[in-house]
Every structure is written in C-alpha cells, then in structure tokens.
Amino acid sequence: MMNKKNNNVPGSSAAMLLYLRRTLVQQCKAQLLKPFVCLCAFVSLWLTTSAQTWIWYPGDYEIWLSNEMQNRRTERGTFYPVFWKVDSHYPLVDFHKEFDLTRPETVTIHAEGRYSVKLDGKAFPGTPQAIAVPAGKHKINIKVFNQATPPAVFVKGATIVxxxxxxxxxxDKEWIDETGKASDLSATVFRHAGSWNFNxxxxxxxxxxxxVTPVTAITTEKVNKGLxxxxxxxxxxxxxxxxxxxxxxxxxxYGESREEALxxxxxxxxxxITLDQPTAADTINPGSKALRYVYITTEEDVQLxxxxxxYExxxxxxxxxxxxxxxxxNRIYDVAKYTLHLSTRxxxxxxxxxDRWIWSGDAYQSYLMNYYLMNDNETVKRTTYALRGKDPVTGHINTxxxxxxxxxMGVxxxxxxxxxxxxxxQNYGRMKSLMDFVWKRRNQNGLLEGLPGDWIFIDWATGLSKEGAVSFEQLLFARALETxxxxxxxxxxxxxAAQYKTAAAELKQQLFSIYWSDKAKALVHSQVNGRPTENVTRYANMFAIFFNYFNEQQRQAVKNSVLLNKNVPxxxxxxxxxxxxxxxxxxGEQNYVLxxxxxxxxxxxxxxxxxxxEEYDPSKTGAEHYAMYGRKYGKSLCHAWGASPLYLLGKYYLGISPTAPGYAEYEVKPALGGLKWMEGKVPTPAGNIELYCSDKEINMVSPVGTGKLMITSKTRPVCKEGAAVDKGNNVYEIIIEKDxxxxIRYQAM
Incomplete structure (x- = not known):
C-alpha cells in the first residue's frame, strides 16, 4: 500500500487487476486487435506486474509494526511503554521456492537488509539485483539479514514472483560432516511467507x-493568551x-473535551515545539494525537x-x-461506525x-464489529499476530x-x-504453546486462579471480587478448550483434538457442579478456599447464554434472576x-435491547x-463523565468497545451469521425488535448479503453459499422463489440460494 494517494495506481492486487483489464480493453478497442491477442496480452501483463508482493516471515512484520505503533504512547510528554513482554522479528530469514520454467527468464531481486542468493544450491557472487534462471526445474534461496526491520524480499520475473x-x-538446522557433505535430513520448520499488499x-x-488528509477547524477563539x-x-x-x-x-x-484542552x-x-530560529512557515506537531480541541499557547516572541x-x-x-x-x-449506528474507524489504525x-495499545479483549470485540462493517481480514490477522508474539510464553496476553x-476465540x-x-x-503451533502455558497454571482441582503476574480483569467495576477461582475465567477456559x-x-x-474435546467437556461439568446454584438460579461468581460463594454477577451467566451452555430451563431462569434483575450489580x-x-x-429480547x-x-x-x-454512567453529571483511573480526564471518549451496536444490529436484528466457514452456509433470523422496518448489508468473502425487513415483507439476495431464512409469522409466508417449510411454533424456514x-410476504407476530 502506498503512503500517499495516487488516483492512477491501484493499491491492491484486485484493484491492479481491474486497472490492467480496463487499460488493455481500451488499447484493444483502439488498435482493433483480435480478442485472442488481447487476452494473451492481458495474461502476460498480469503475470509480470500484478502478482508479486513483498514477503516476510509470518508474524514478524506484524510484531515489528505493533512495536512501532504502541511505543508512540505518551502521557503529558513522558514516554509510556507497554506492561508486557515485547518480542521482535527474526533478524535472519531464508526465503525459497521451487519453479519449473518452460523458458528462461531474468528475475530481479530487492530486499530490506543484506542478502545472498542461491540457485539450485549454488551461490551467486556479490549481491545480485537480477539473476538469469534457465528453463527447467530450479530452486531459488534468498537469505536476508536485517537487525533493524524485518527481513523482506521482493522478487519479480515473468513467472517467478x-x-x-x-x-x-x-x-536452517542443517549440518556438514568432515567430508563437506551436507545433511540429507533437516529438522527445519518452514512456513508460508507473510504478506500484505505491498505490491x-x-x-x-x-x-x-x-x-493523512487535511481538515479545517470549525471554530477558533482566543482564550486568555492562547487559541x-x-x-x-x-x-x-x-x-x-x-x-x-x-x-x-x-x-x-489536546482535549477530547473543551474542559480538558483548557x-x-x-x-x-x-x-x-521549540523554535530555535525565526521562521515564517507552517509547522506540524511531532506526533499524532487524539483530540476534538487543541489549546495553543506561545512563549517569547512566537506568533501564528x-x-x-x-487527519490520519x-x-x-x-x-x-x-x-x-x-x-x-441510525445516529447510534453512524457514530459507532466512526468510533470503530477511529480505533482502527x-x-x-x-x-x-x-493507550493506543493492542488489548486482546478490546480487539476481540473489534473483530466482531469489523465482520459486520468493513470485513477487513488483514487487520484481524495483523492484530492476532501482534497480540500473540512469540515463544516462549511467559505470561498471559496483555498479562x-x-x-x-x-x-x-478470535482465531x-x-x-x-x-x-x-x-x-x-499456520498458527496452530502458537495456539498450542499458549494453551500449554495455561494448562500448567491450573490448581489442584483443575481450575484457574490468579497467580503472581496474572491480571484477572473481567471488567471495570467497583468492588468486583477477583479472589479464588472465578466462574467467568473457568467459562472462558472451557470455551478456549473447545476452540x-x-x-x-x-x-x-x-x-x-480428542484431548482438548475431553478436557473441555470435563471442565464444563465441573463448572456447573461447582458454580450452579439452584437457590440463586444462576452461576455464582467464584469459589474461594474450595467453597462456592453466594455472590451472583452477570458475567459468567450472560456468556453461558450465547455459548449455549445452559439448557432452556436455565436460560429462562437466568434471564429473570440475573439479566433483568436490577439487584444484580x-x-x-x-x-x-x-x-x-x-x-x-x-x-429473543430485541425489543428490550433496542x-x-x-x-x-x-x-x-x-x-x-x-x-x-470507554465508560458511561448515567448517574454522573458534567465533567464527572471525563474522569477515570483517579484522573480528571483519564477516560477515553473514543473507545473501540463502544461501537458494539454495529455487531448487535447486524447479527441480531438483520439476523445474519455464518454457520459454516466463509458463509458457505449461514442463517438469517431477522428481528425488528420494535422497529417498523430495517434494511442493511452484511459483508461476506463473496460480497454483501442484502436484506430489507418490515412487519409484512422481507426481501433479500445473497452472493454466497446456502442460507436458511427463519421467519416467525402468524400465517405461512408467501414466497414464489422458494418453499416456506413449517418448523412449528409459527416458525418457517426458506432455503436461500446464491444470486x-x-x-417474502408474511405477518409478523
């Protein structure tokens, strides 16, 4: 991706492909070339210009870039580093691929770092920027060293890219014996190269x-001696x-509020900013900042x-x-969109x-919102790599x-x-080593308690106990084992897979035998000194609902005893x-949720x-809303987790969610929840599923997979394009075919 916009050069492979196709079609028309010649020219140009990209060891660039970003944080001018272990990229990486060429070609090579090149095991002298590869089967090795930034290569030939x-x-994990013979076997673990769209x-x-793009101020006023x-x-x-x-x-x-800036x-x-010599020019502040307001003061003879x-x-x-x-x-949805965009760097x-840091709990919610708004896979993958870091695992993610x-769960x-x-x-090994770390920290009963170095967060809530084995942690542990x-x-x-499945089932059984209270009709909050407490909180209970850990009787009991109970904090x-x-x-409480x-x-x-x-308490007034962490303006007024209506409206009102990878199969359960009508789009890898719903009509089209549209109706829905199958209790199912x-005409309940 280029750093600056260029209307003439696309920034992605897909855009490049469209650009080339359009250009060649125009040239073919202008020169009256035959279609076959045009096709050959297009294929040749696409092979030589659009397929290549910069590559690196998977996760290394992501870890390096996250280090660059997260260490920009300052508080009142002081550098503020992260709380957890910081990993780095591997400084020496070997890149290789085997090719079978029908004709010889010249291949250009560029690298970030010092590099050497081998063809079929034979090294080229010096640092060649281009090599000749004969026809036939060959293997290219490029080894790159770079201590400062991740080793990366860019290779471009007619077919070798x-x-x-x-x-x-x-x-390499290879060796040479006393005769000079190289080892026949190697324990080297190879991965597929990482890339983005640096094409x-x-x-x-x-x-x-x-x-960045320029933005003008709405107002400027003189306050005391500043602007x-x-x-x-x-x-x-x-x-x-x-x-x-x-x-x-x-x-x-800088201030997110007027009060903070002043x-x-x-x-x-x-x-x-210190100006050492007279100037009459524009000056840009040294670092990007969050703000709505900025209060600018000057000393000595500075004027502006x-x-x-x-805007970045x-x-x-x-x-x-x-x-x-x-x-x-609609306004809530729009502001949620803007909130997520601001928090997506x-x-x-x-x-x-x-913070401007990558926190796993925040990121997990951003992933879900992203799937219903931007559906950008690359940011999800980069964030996942950055959070995990490298082995050995010495602590929990973000501690x-x-x-x-x-x-x-995010993976x-x-x-x-x-x-x-x-x-x-590709990331299963990282998953396993992290789970091995967790597994070894269980107590004698197989449960997890906070050990030295562990932060039991759950939520920002005054007086929330973190003592003992908290039910919420065991619930998430069970879900992670299932994952x-x-x-x-x-x-x-x-x-x-068999071992994890067994462990998850055993832990779920423990969860209910220890924490479920028939008296409270809920999961209690914790077990301390081997005995369950009587304290009931919302956390484990609400997660157990959408994890489908409760039976129907328990679900309904928890809804009334916990979720709709104002006596529970x-x-x-x-x-x-x-x-x-x-x-x-x-x-099914969409009316209440709305x-x-x-x-x-x-x-x-x-x-x-x-x-x-980041937090909103309706009981607070005035500038009290800005305070947090014991500081007057400690609260973030733009926090990713505040954008959750994007997910709720997409998944539970439009009602669209995948039931098989990549929306090969999916469900549609529209719920107006008190609205008269709604319409929207949910992105999938193949395009958008589009839906309109009122209390009398549903219209939809999908570019992907096979869907099951579930409708609750007083009468059998009428649909010329598909059969409405009665599933009982006024629920009807219509199979949605691609494109x-x-x-559908129906009567909402």
Whole structure:
C-alpha cells in the first residue's frame, strides 16, 4: 500500500487487476486487435506486474509494526511503554521456492537488509539485483539479514514472483560432516511467507505509514493568551500550525473535551515545539494525537495565524450498512461506525487518546464489529499476530487471563467469517504453546486462579471480587478448550483434538457442579478456599447464554434472576454491555435491547458525544463523565468497545451469521425488535448479503453459499422463489440460494 494517494495506481492486487483489464480493453478497442491477442496480452501483463508482493516471515512484520505503533504512547510528554513482554522479528530469514520454467527468464531481486542468493544450491557472487534462471526445474534461496526491520524480499520475473506461496524459515538446522557433505535430513520448520499488499518494489514494508488528509477547524477563539481550536468532533492526527513566526516555545494541549484542552495542568496529552530560529512557515506537531480541541499557547516572541489538522486514518471502506425507521438508532449506528474507524489504525486498538495499545479483549470485540462493517481480514490477522508474539510464553496476553481466552476465540471466529483455513493452520503451533502455558497454571482441582503476574480483569467495576477461582475465567477456559479442539482437527492434529474435546467437556461439568446454584438460579461468581460463594454477577451467566451452555430451563431462569434483575450489580462499561445485550438478543429480547441501546448509547449522544466512550454512567453529571483511573480526564471518549451496536444490529436484528466457514452456509433470523422496518448489508468473502425487513415483507439476495431464512409469522409466508417449510411454533424456514432474489410476504407476530 502506498503512503500517499495516487488516483492512477491501484493499491491492491484486485484493484491492479481491474486497472490492467480496463487499460488493455481500451488499447484493444483502439488498435482493433483480435480478442485472442488481447487476452494473451492481458495474461502476460498480469503475470509480470500484478502478482508479486513483498514477503516476510509470518508474524514478524506484524510484531515489528505493533512495536512501532504502541511505543508512540505518551502521557503529558513522558514516554509510556507497554506492561508486557515485547518480542521482535527474526533478524535472519531464508526465503525459497521451487519453479519449473518452460523458458528462461531474468528475475530481479530487492530486499530490506543484506542478502545472498542461491540457485539450485549454488551461490551467486556479490549481491545480485537480477539473476538469469534457465528453463527447467530450479530452486531459488534468498537469505536476508536485517537487525533493524524485518527481513523482506521482493522478487519479480515473468513467472517467478514473490508471494505467500514461498517457504520461509528463521533457522536452517542443517549440518556438514568432515567430508563437506551436507545433511540429507533437516529438522527445519518452514512456513508460508507473510504478506500484505505491498505490491510495488518502491512500497517497502518498513516505510509504511497511514495516509493523512487535511481538515479545517470549525471554530477558533482566543482564550486568555492562547487559541482554542475546535475541529467539531472527536478526531485523530497531526495539528498543523500556519504562519508561524519568531523564536520560542509553542505548547499544544489536546482535549477530547473543551474542559480538558483548557486545563493545561491536567490534560492527558500535550506537545511542546521549540523554535530555535525565526521562521515564517507552517509547522506540524511531532506526533499524532487524539483530540476534538487543541489549546495553543506561545512563549517569547512566537506568533501564528491559525491551525488545521492532518487527519490520519486507516483506508478501509464500509461494506456493511444498516438503516431503519428510527433516526436515533441510525445516529447510534453512524457514530459507532466512526468510533470503530477511529480505533482502527495499523491494528485494532483500544482507544485513540490514552493507550493506543493492542488489548486482546478490546480487539476481540473489534473483530466482531469489523465482520459486520468493513470485513477487513488483514487487520484481524495483523492484530492476532501482534497480540500473540512469540515463544516462549511467559505470561498471559496483555498479562490478563481472560484476554488470553479471547485470543483463542478470535482465531476460530476469523476462520468462520473468512473461510481462511491456512491462517488457522499456520498458527496452530502458537495456539498450542499458549494453551500449554495455561494448562500448567491450573490448581489442584483443575481450575484457574490468579497467580503472581496474572491480571484477572473481567471488567471495570467497583468492588468486583477477583479472589479464588472465578466462574467467568473457568467459562472462558472451557470455551478456549473447545476452540482448540476445533482448530486441532482442522490442522490435522486428531490426537490433540480428542484431548482438548475431553478436557473441555470435563471442565464444563465441573463448572456447573461447582458454580450452579439452584437457590440463586444462576452461576455464582467464584469459589474461594474450595467453597462456592453466594455472590451472583452477570458475567459468567450472560456468556453461558450465547455459548449455549445452559439448557432452556436455565436460560429462562437466568434471564429473570440475573439479566433483568436490577439487584444484580449493573454494568457501566460498553465493553460488558456488549455481551449483556448479546445474551438478551440470543434470548429473543430485541425489543428490550433496542430500548437499552437508545438509553445507553443515546444517552452519550445527548451529552454531545461524537464517538462512543470507554465508560458511561448515567448517574454522573458534567465533567464527572471525563474522569477515570483517579484522573480528571483519564477516560477515553473514543473507545473501540463502544461501537458494539454495529455487531448487535447486524447479527441480531438483520439476523445474519455464518454457520459454516466463509458463509458457505449461514442463517438469517431477522428481528425488528420494535422497529417498523430495517434494511442493511452484511459483508461476506463473496460480497454483501442484502436484506430489507418490515412487519409484512422481507426481501433479500445473497452472493454466497446456502442460507436458511427463519421467519416467525402468524400465517405461512408467501414466497414464489422458494418453499416456506413449517418448523412449528409459527416458525418457517426458506432455503436461500446464491444470486437469487427473494420476496417474502408474511405477518409478523
């Protein structure tokens, strides 16, 4: 991907293909060439210009890039590094591939780092930028050393090009005996090369930066001796100062609120620019920042005219969509979209002001929202690699036990939504070594408790006990073991799969024998000193609903005894509201959830929010809403986990979700939940599933797989395009075929 926009050169393989096709068709028409000649010219040009890309050891570039991004965090000018182990790339990597050429060709080679090249085991002298490869079967090896940035190569020939089919390793594990004979066998583990869409030789991976676009201020006012600049909404980027003159110091105090920007003693972030010599030019602040407001003060004889912003963003398009008759819900959806886009940088991060780190719990929710909005696989994969890091495993992901389990779940979800089995198989070894670490930390009863170095997070909630073996952690552990069983089977590890399946079943049995209380009609919160407590919280209970761990009687009991019970401590973070409302949707309570969305997310909008917050407590007033972590402005007013309506509206109102990898099979269970009508798109690997639903009509079309449309209707639905099969209890099923438009008349219950 190029760093700057260029309307003439596409940035992806698909775009390049379309560009070449369009160009050649135009040339063929202009020159009246025969169709066959045009086709041959197109194929030849595509082979030589669009297939190659920069490649590296899988995960290495992602880890390196995450280190670059996460270590940009500052608090009041002080560098603020992450809390966990930081890994790095392998400095020496071998790249190789075998080819069978029908004719000789010249191959150009470019690398990030020092490199050597071998053809069929024979080294070329020096560092060749091009080699001649004769016709026939050959093997090319390129070994690259780079301590500073990940070793990467870009190979381009007529048919020999660098792509993800190349094999890579960070260690040869070969030897030579006293006669000079090389070993016949090697224990080397090879992986498929990693790549993104750096499809141009000049677009080196290590030089990648997010693009920027200029934005003007909405208002500028003089406050005391400074300028308060308002960009109108939460945003992110580089403040640009225009017409700077003189020598001295410029201070920039950033605020997600007006109060924060003007509070120079307590604002979370600021920059100071020192001008050593007179200037009359534009000056850009040294680092990107989150802000809506910036308060600018000057010292000595510095003057400036005005300020603007270079908005920094990840160039991802919206594929999913949602609209309905309720304009407040439409506004909530739009602000949720903007919140997710702001929190999507090179990776899915938590929030743009404070941490700007990759947290597994936050990222897991971003993945799910992404599948219903942008459906960008590459950001999911990069984030997954960055979170996992490398062996040996010395602690939980982000040091948080629950965040380790979200990581496992995220890998399988990616496979379900994308159908990309290769990524799962390639990362099975990393999954297994992480689960081995978890397994060894069980107590004598096979349960997990917090050990030194473990952070039991669950949620931000005052007074929430983390003592003993918490039921929520055992529940996530069981789900992670189930995930490992599925992934092991897909990776061809049948013995592992059987062991994980057995372990998951045993843990689930323990979970209910220890924590289920007939008296409370719920799972209790924890076991301390070998005895279950009587404390009931929402966490394990709501997850057990959409994990389908409860039987129907337990589901209904928990709905009333926990989820709809105001005596059980309420949740005040969008993070866990996400799961609470998902559980209620899974129980068919879309009418109730719609009201909750309007009250909770609508409540933030009524307070002037332009993106959704890290935490929202309706009982607070004024500037109290900005405080967190014991700091006046510690709360993030743009936090990825605040965007959960994207997922809820896509999965539980439009009702579309995959039941087989890549939407080869899927379900559609539309639920208006009190709306009069709704329409939307849900992205899949093959395009968008489109649906319109009112209380009398459903229209839909899908470009992928086979779907099951489930409709609850007073009468049998009428559909000329398919048969409505009665499933009982006023539920009807219609099979949805690919690329076929359906119009269904029915009577909503």
């Amino acid at each position: 660098s792509d993800s089919s190349w094999q890579v390793t960070f260690e 141009d030789r000049a677009a080196t991976p290590s030089a990648y930066k997010l693009p 308060l600049v308002d960009f109108g909404k939460e945003t992110f980027g580089f403040v640009k100062l225009h017409g700077v003159k003189g020598k001295g110091i410029i201070s920039l105090y 509070d120079t003693a307590a604002s979370e972030t600021f920059d100071r 005219d005005h300020a603007s912003l270079l 963003y990840a160039p991802l398009e919206d594929k999913g969509a949602f609209r309905c008759n309720d304009e407040e819900i 090179e990776f899915f991060i938590d929030g743009i002001k404070r 948080i036990m629950d965040y380790t389990f979200y990581w496992f 399988y979800d990616y496979y379900l939504y994308s159908g990309d089995k290769n990524f799962l198989v 490992m069983a599925l992934c092991a089977a897909l990776a061809g590890r049948a013995e592992d 309420e949740i005040t973070t969008p993070y866990m509201r996400f799961y609470e409302l998902e559980a209620l949707c899974a129980l 009201k909750e969305m309007k009250n909770y997310w609508g409540g933030m909008l009524k307070l002037g929010a332009t993106s959704f917050w 076929k438009k359906y119009r």
